[in-house]
Amino acid sequence: MANTEIPGVVRRTDPIGEPAPLVFDSPHTGLLFPDDFKPTIPMDTCERVADWFVEELFGACTTHGAILVEALFRRAYIDANRDTADLDLSMVEGDWPHPVDVTEKTRRGASLIWKVIDGETAIYGGKLPAELVRTRIETYWRPYHAALAQALDETYDRFGRVYHVDCHSMPEWGDARWGDQGERRADFIVGTRDGTTAGAAFSEVVVESLRASGYSVGVNDKFKGVELIKRYSDPSKRRESLQIEVNRGIYMDEAAITRSERFAGTKAAITRMIEELETFARLG
Secondary structure, three states: OOEEEEOOOEEEEOOOOOOOOEEEEEOOOOOEOOOOOOOOOOHHHHOOOOOOOHHHHOHHHHHHOOEEEEEOEOOOOOOOOOOOOOOOHHHEEOOOOOOOOOOHHHHOOOOOOOOEEOOOEEOOOOOEEHHHHHHHHHHHHHHHHHHHHHHHHHHHHHHOOEEEEEEEEEOOEOOHHHOOOOOEOOOEEEEOOOOOOOOHHHHHHHHHHHHHOOOOEEEOOOOOOOHHHHHHOEHHHOEEEEEEEEEHHHOEEOOOOEEOOOHHHHHHHHHHHHHHHHHHHHHO
16 A cells, blocks of 8 residues: 655555555545634634544545545635635735636635635634635645546546545534524435436445445435536546535534544444445446
8 A cells, every 4th residue: 555645735545455446535634724824713613624534434445446535734724625716705815817706605605715614703804815825725725636636547547437435524413504404414415416427326336335234315415516526527438426425423423523432333334335336346
């Protein structure tokens, strides 16, 4: 197994044994806030933002032929799962000559550069210099995307197909921003942007395996997938991508940020799913 890392930015772990046409990525488990991150709210508030332990839950992928790509920086600093055009210009001081595309994420304050925590708490006391925003893109966003694109291209060139799994976690309970206030979310939600980024057979392996382990699974419900699966998928060319959101209630205590007694069982179910994905991917 080979590890390739840009410290503080991105880590790639290659498979143990024979490679399979599988690539996993975890863009939101990074825990580093670079030195130029200067919030006006307590740092511990900002530090609660992460897809906690997701790289552990999906860690078995490298023993089943997959490449794993992980971001090492915090998503609130710059979000690898956003387009660089998804930027709130009200946060930027100075000229920004690049294209801007306002999205739902922009309006929620969770675009490329996060504006708020939990949809309401402003992170910064003023605007960010345009040069700082450019530096974040060039130093963190672009290397992450380059590492993922390289892993996907290498795999595709070798096999003539690639199956990409974008790994995330979500709060156990819904909130007003998503229109599901007070509702408990499914244990897993699989997103394919309404079937545009992955074929039915690929997503069905994931859904049916998790259901067979006793978990509830939603499909394209609230969390349909964002930039990473959109950017790197083309099912017509056998480049398929899907997003998996894991409900934090089935593996951790969200308040304490600790693994719960359900962690081992959930990890085992995800590992079984990965095993079935490996079989599916190798058969092609």
